[in-house]
Amino acid sequence: MIQQLPFFYFGGMALVCAILVVTSRVAIYSAMALLGMFVHVAGLFIILEAPFLAGVQLLVYAGAILVLYLFVVMLLNLQGGGATSLQKQTPWAIALSLIAVGELGYLLVKTNFYPKLPAIPHPSVPTLGNTETIGMVLYTQYLFPFEVASIVLLIALVGAIVMARGRGRFRQE
Amino acid sequence: MVPLSWYVALSAMMFVTGLVGVLIRRNIVVVLLCIEIMLNAVNINFVAFSDYLHLIDGQIFVFFVITVAAAEVAIGLGIIISLFRLRESVNMDDYNLLKL
Numbered sequence: 001m002i003q004q005l006p007f008f009y010f011g012g013m014a015l016v017c018a019i020l021v022v023t024s025r026v027a028i029y030s031a032m033a034l035l036g037m038f039v040h041v042a043g044l045f046i047i048l049e050a051p052f053l054a055g056v057q058l059l060v061y062a063g064a065i066l067v068l069y070l071f072v073v074m075l076l077n078l079q080g081g082g083a084t085s086l087q088k089q090t091p092w093a094i095a096l097s098l099i100a101v102g103e104l105g106y107l108l109v110k111t112n113f114y115p116k117l118p119a120i121p122h123p124s125v126p127t128l129g130n131t132e133t134i135g136m137v138l139y140t141q142y143l144f145p146f147e148v149a150s151i152v153l154l155i156a157l158v159g160a161i162v163m164a165r166g167r168g169r170f171r172q173e
Numbered sequence: 174m175v176p177l178s179w180y181v182a183l184s185a186m187m188f189v190t191g192l193v194g195v196l197i198r199r200n201i202v203v204v205l206l207c208i209e210i211m212l213n214a215v216n217i218n219f220v221a222f223s224d225y226l227h228l229i230d231g232q233i234f235v236f237f238v239i240t241v242a243a244a245e246v247a248i249g250l251g252i253i254i255s256l257f258r259l260r261e262s263v264n265m266d267d268y269n270l271l272k273l
Contacts, residue, residue, distance in 0.1 A: 018190040022190055022191075022210075053216075053232055065242065069205075072254065078263060111181075134233065159248050163252050
């Protein structure tokens, strides 16, 4: 039980923060709750022996993405939506979500999580550190996806500038 | 030792939370935040399976998911700013340019 305590703390807090993101009336509270969720998910990554990803999670999500969100929330000067912050079709959405919950629950109950696996497939994994292993695999086996990811980021960079630039030439035509 | 199924259950609950948020919220910024919740839920799944199968590939996938999430946020917030200039609103119901 004491070994499972970190899981319950980080997992429970991540879930609570996720629910707060959905239920908060004010956008900035949602963003702050999302920050809590990112931090607790990083804690889960540490429990799962992925310290490098925990660092990346904190740097990229909590450091960069969330600041971008806060910047936009403040730039647009969003007020609380009050009672009108839910869609008209909320009952339908809840019904569809309940169906999704049923499907996921069925899958969880029916899945055999512990099939007969061959002994540890990559014996070299535990000998190197986590970051070294990720580096080794990322720059050899996954080199092409890595390059594609860099192009995706470049396109996103250019696209974000074009989108947010405002009244440029492309709109006056 | 925490069973793998607990992580999958937690991930499923977080994913459904994000899904409900995307479906019911009207504020477009909050909808984008809920998409982040869903991506994070998937990341938990990837890392949990990576740990239990002793395969590093799951963590590489999380790396790419984070990359795509960053790109998605940059583009999405650019679109939101552009739409806000056009409509002076962040309410999803006001974006009906394509409606007949």
